[in-house]
Amino acid sequence: MDEPLPEPRPGLFQRKTTRRALLGGAAAVAAGGTAVAVLGLAAETGADSGSHKAIIPGISADPTATAAEELARPIEDPRTRAAHLLRRAAWGGTKAQIDEFAALSREEAADRLLNFEAIDNSALNARVTAANFNLTTPGRGLDKKRPPQTRDMQRWWLTRMSYSARPLEERMTYIWHGLLTTQLSQIGVQRAKLMVTQNELFRAHALAKYDDLLQAVSKDPAMMIYLNTIESTKAHPNENYPREVMELFSMGEGNYTEEDIRESARAFTGWRITPPGREKPPEGISEAERREFLDQLYGAYDPKWRFSAADHDNGQKTFLGKTGNFDGADIVAIIMEQPATARFICRRLFKEFAYADPTDETLGKLVDVWNSSQHDTKAVVRAILTGDEFYSMRAYRGRVRSPIEFIAGTVRGLELETDFLQFEQPAQAMDQRLFEPPNVAGWPGGEAWLSSGTFFGRVNFADAFLRKGNKPIPVPALAAYTSPDDLVQGALDRLVDGNVSDEARAAITSHVAAVSNPQERAVTAAYLVLSSPEFQLL
Amino acid sequence: MISRRDFVKGGVALVSIGTTAQSLLKGAVAFAAQNSAYVADPNNKRTLIIVQLAGGNDGINTLVPASDPVYRSSRKTIGLPEDQVLPLAEGFSLHPALTGLKGLWDDGKLAVVRGVGYPNQNYSHFKSSAIWQAGDPEMNLDNGWLGRTLEQLESQQHDPFLGFNVGNSTPDEMRTPKIAIPSVTDEADYGVKVAGKLVPTTEARTATMLKLYEQYPSNSPYGVLLETTADSAVSSSKMLQDAAKTYKPAVEYPQTSFAAGLSLLAEAITSDLGVRVGHATLGGFDTHNNELAEHQERMETLDGGLTAFYQDLQAHGKADDVVVLTWSEFGRRVAENANGGTDHGAASVCFALGNGVQKGLYGDAPDLAALIDNGNVPYTTDFRRVYATVIERWLGVPSEALLGQRWDPLGFLAA
Numbered sequence: 018m019d020e021p022l023p024e025p026r027p028g029l030f031q032r033k034t035t036r037r038a039l040l041g042g043a044a045a046v047a048a049g050g051t052a053v054a055v056l057g058l059a060a061e062t063g064a065d066s067g068s069h070k071a072i073i074p075g076i077s078a079d080p081t082a083t084a085a086e087e088l089a090r091p092i093e094d095p096r097t098r099a100a101h102l103l104r105r106a107a108w109g110g111t112k113a114q115i116d117e118f119a120a121l122s123r124e125e126a127a128d129r130l131l132n133f134e135a136i137d138n139s140a141l142n143a144r145v146t147a148a149n150f151n152l153t154t155p156g157r158g159l160d161k162k163r164p165p166q167t168r169d170m171q172r173w174w175l176t177r178m179s180y181s182a183r184p185l186e187e188r189m190t191y192i193w194h195g196l197l198t199t200q201l202s203q204i205g206v207q208r209a210k211l212m213v214t215q216n217e218l219f220r221a222h223a224l225a226k227y228d229d230l231l232q233a234v235s236k237d238p239a240m241m242i243y244l245n246t247i248e249s250t251k252a253h254p255n256e257n258y259p260r261e262v263m264e265l266f267s268m269g270e271g272n273y274t275e276e277d278i279r280e281s282a283r284a285f286t287g288w289r290i291t292p293p294g295r296e297k298p299p300e301g302i303s304e305a306e307r308r309e310f311l312d313q314l315y316g317a318y319d320p321k322w323r324f325s326a327a328d329h330d331n332g333q334k335t336f337l338g339k340t341g342n343f344d345g346a347d348i349v350a351i352i353m354e355q356p357a358t359a360r361f362i363c364r365r366l367f368k369e370f371a372y373a374d375p376t377d378e379t380l381g382k383l384v385d386v387w388n389s390s391q392h393d394t395k396a397v398v399r400a401i402l403t404g405d406e407f408y409s410m411r412a413y414r415g416r417v418r419s420p421i422e423f424i425a426g427t428v429r430g431l432e433l434e435t436d437f438l439q440f441e442q443p444a445q446a447m448d449q450r451l452f453e454p455p456n457v458a459g460w461p462g463g464e465a466w467l468s469s470g471t472f473f474g475r476v477n478f479a480d481a482f483l484r485k486g487n488k489p490i491p492v493p494a495l496a497a498y499t500s501p502d503d504l505v506q507g508a509l510d511r512l513v514d515g516n517v518s519d520e521a522r523a524a525i526t527s528h529v530a531a532v533s534n535p536q537e538r539a540v541t542a543a544y545l546v547l548s549s550p551e552f553q554l555l
Numbered sequence: 556m557i558s559r560r561d562f563v564k565g566g567v568a569l570v571s572i573g574t575t576a577q578s579l580l581k582g583a584v585a586f587a588a589q590n591s592a593y594v595a596d597p598n599n600k601r602t603l604i605i606v607q608l609a610g611g612n613d614g615i616n617t618l619v620p621a622s623d624p625v626y627r628s629s630r631k632t633i634g635l636p637e638d639q640v641l642p643l644a645e646g647f648s649l650h651p652a653l654t655g656l657k658g659l660w661d662d663g664k665l666a667v668v669r670g671v672g673y674p675n676q677n678y679s680h681f682k683s684s685a686i687w688q689a690g691d692p693e694m695n696l697d698n699g700w701l702g703r704t705l706e707q708l709e710s711q712q713h714d715p716f717l718g719f720n721v722g723n724s725t726p727d728e729m730r731t732p733k734i735a736i737p738s739v740t741d742e743a744d745y746g747v748k749v750a751g752k753l754v755p756t757t758e759a760r761t762a763t764m765l766k767l768y769e770q771y772p773s774n775s776p777y778g779v780l781l782e783t784t785a786d787s788a789v790s791s792s793k794m795l796q797d798a799a800k801t802y803k804p805a806v807e808y809p810q811t812s813f814a815a816g817l818s819l820l821a822e823a824i825t826s827d828l829g830v831r832v833g834h835a836t837l838g839g840f841d842t843h844n845n846e847l848a849e850h851q852e853r854m855e856t857l858d859g860g861l862t863a864f865y866q867d868l869q870a871h872g873k874a875d876d877v878v879v880l881t882w883s884e885f886g887r888r889v890a891e892n893a894n895g896g897t898d899h900g901a902a903s904v905c906f907a908l909g910n911g912v913q914k915g916l917y918g919d920a921p922d923l924a925a926l927i928d929n930g931n932v933p934y935t936t937d938f939r940r941v942y943a944t945v946i947e948r949w950l951g952v953p954s955e956a957l958l959g960q961r962w963d964p965l966g967f968l969a970a
Contacts, residue, residue: 072775245843245894253893257843260679260899270682275928414776446744448723456609456838458681464780465724468738469788470745474723476764477748484750520770528763541760548764550771550781 073413074551075516088411095119097514099126101413104555105370106130106402107184109426112494112511127402131224131395133183141181148176148436152213154316155206159309166209167201171451172437174216178421179428179435189223189398190216191421192369194451195459197234197266199243201452207315211239212452214319224395227362228353231266235349236322238290244457246288246345251330254282259348261457268357273337280334285345287329290320353392359384366397371407372415373463379406414554417466420447422555423475423547427482430512431543432494435482443481446474467553479547489540496539501530508542513551521549599951601911602824604833604864604879605701607726608857610840611680612883614903615923615932616850618667618916619648625923629890633846633897643667644916652854655862656906663914664865665906666967668941670921672902672934676885680841680899683884688728690942696959700942701832702731707952709734714829715790721816721835729834732779735787739819740812742799746792753796756789765789798826805870809859813837817864825871831950840883844894857881861908869910878909878949878968880941888930889923901927902934905941907967911949917965937962944968 072078076097078087092098099118103110107130110118118126150169157163178187194216201212215237222230234240235258241247249255259281264270294317298310334343337351352358363383367375375383382404383397390396401407418426424444428435444450448471454460483490494511498504505526509515525545532538546552620626621637623646640648641657647667649657659665673692677683686692690700697703705718718729718736725736739745746753747761754761768785772778802822808814813835820833837857842849861879868874886903902921918936927933939962946954948968955961964970 072772074772074775248844248894250893255843255892255894256898264679264681270677270679275678279929417777446723446741456680461724464777467777467780467784468720468724469735469784469791470723470738470740472784472788473745473747473792477744480748481751487750518770518772521767524763524766524770528760531759544760545764545767549767550775550777550785553781554776 073516074518090410091408092410092413098408100514102126106188108178109429111429111432123403127399130185131399133186136182138182144180145176153210154312155209156308156312159305167206168441170213174451175424175437178425186220186223190219193219196365198454198457198459199239200454204239204242215239227392227394232346232349235345238320241290246285247290249286250328251286254286256282258285265458267352267361268355269361272357277336280336281348283330283334284343284348287325288345289323289325291323293318359387363387363397367401370401371412416555417463418553418555419462419466420449427547431492443478447471447478476548479544483540483544489536492539492543501526504542505529508546512546517551596951600876601949602830602877603945603949604820604877606879606881607836608840608881608883609836609838611885611887611899612840612903613842613850613897614886615889617650618904619650620646621648622646623923632895633891647916650854652851653858655858659908664910664912665908666912666914667916668905668936669916669918670902670935671905671918671938671941673938676901678899680884687882687884687938690939690958699728699730701728703957704946704950704952705734705832706731708831715787715794716823716828716830718832719823719830721819726834735783737787737791742795745795794828798822798828802826804867806863806866808863811856811860813856814860814863817860821864821867824873824877842896844896846896874910878907878911880945881906886932889926889932890930901931911968913967913969917967940965
């Protein structure tokens, strides 16, 4: 977006510009400028590329800066900076947390999130224990009283995201789930528990060396089922995992050949998981009892990686220029040496926290950290969260909020108390289901989160989530305000840093002022801010 | 602060169906279309429905060379028996589950294009899908091929349903920053709700919420996207709800979400919402294992959905105006793997369906005895010839600029 803007041409569709460039930030003005020129209105509006820049409603732009300079400008207000960090790295902050982080230096703030091992998480653990989620057993049980496992798994994780005192741990777990994907529906609901096992693996490796994470996930039962590792034999090496581990989990397309895929597939042959128990259902039981028996069996099934020598190809393999009798772990180790892996993972982490498309210089700095720390993701994330780019106006509201970020951000920002018993149906139309990415590439994210259907999904989720039965739920964070002005300002401060246009504030306030019941008035203010354009961005 | 309102004061005719203004960019496209050498034929109301078979459909078990000795020897487990497939012509037969499509073939409404692919096949789902969606193996053209086509079909009177997607997010082939595409999965959820009930956009809280989008400056982050998305959502929701009041499917659609989606497309088409390009997706074609059963189920779902869709349109007198085209990012290898499945392959087949289709097998049949890249079917027909056919001969738009070069149309649609 720093490039000179293209000359207006009559054939709009031929213009070379990316959607991101067109829709995001300053370039939207560029596009507007071009279109205006096409319409012959340039003289009237004075629209040209140099005179306009990205505008954050509520934040005044530097009148002397160019568009590029404006984007590079740091976010100035300390509370806005703190809220930005907490939104990106911690699912959003409460008012107290924003105050706390506003007083810290960049390094102190990042370290407070990163060094989470020392943080007491007993309140979350007690909450999880009390909720008694069904994370193990498929089916509802003979008396149909057991909660559905796949729903409870989502409630369990949303509870962790929303109430953990170590939010970055959950954030990283979510990032790894979106990158090192497995689809629950593809491994089968009977084996849903293995998704919990995988999720705990991601949590345990939240800020690990990437080598350790990639080695571990290569032997993760859910992953091995999902990408067919367990079916790979010497006679018929399966190429699914070797292909995806290189294309999607490490190097990216274009950095290896089809021959590398075939050779590495031979190395993963013979990787298996231990089978479920062999107990047979007793004779003469009913179909329901038989199913319950199998559900219990799968509930107790805790598979481990094992090696089947008979299925393994012990021959020489040539992979990315090296030759040897490699196994899967050797392949992963060679992948980890590749410069493409450094760039791919650093770029991904930068995108998760800051924005897409870092410059070569920015990426280069992260790759240096990656190399000097032996691929330590904690060091890379720390570099991102303390960098100028992260705290720039380009990063501020530079990402589209995902539905999960919408839900967790709502709960944290409004300090809601929820058991997530009623989230599943209303969340559906927002189009993101935990443990169920759309395919092996994960959620595409970005602009793909916003379509006409998901727009309704978002605003209708806010409508449903703020009610229980036909009554508005209590919103503790907004309960203390008495005047409509204070109430709306409170909601805006908590959810969108108070940065909206005067017109938007006035429109919300005038609507809210007409609602007389205090609880109804609070959820109305919350709904309008959650539904606002500003809250759809992160 | 310059709002979109300020931009659009210049006098472009705007249509305001919902409460928000149409975006500036739509007006700009309309203007550009009017002033370019070519103007899309306003009398052409034909509709193209694209069906994506996601995951890499096994073309060889879809259009089956059942008696080919290479086929028989390569697919001991998943080869379809010669006495069960549905014969078409030239030794090719349909998968046994495609009974409805076989009937349409017999009635002269179905064409199959063989060996469809592109040079230097990419075997990644994502890269190959991206190539098909861009309509360009070099990935030099902007946006999606249908997005570029829709820009040419855009008129001053913007139809919110010009492009219509069944699904949650805009498919990449329809993407263009200039035209918002309604994406619908469930009609019952497609609108703004208050306390869980759909309300008109005049309802007070809803009107306030929409005002926030109308006021949001276009030069703020994602300003154009946010406003056009809200705008498109509101206009299309109203139209769809009105259409739902009168639309009655003439046939019973199968109980699959694929068929439900096609029924939604039929609703929009039979209600004359101005759909020129529709899109639906059927997934689950990545049959690395247990292909016989899984592919059978996919074929049943495809056949049931497309057959009901055709019959519904036919009963509503619309089948003359609609062509369905299927595509998949690649085919699968000729030889089965050890898990009763097949791995990522190269060329595959496309179906074209409708009263306007000229029955037949198009494109040369690939030679299964002369494979490329470790056992793959070489392409014989560039996928851009298929695109050129529907762009020119159905939608009535010259294809050369849209596809970056001249591609000869195929004969499945009349010149």
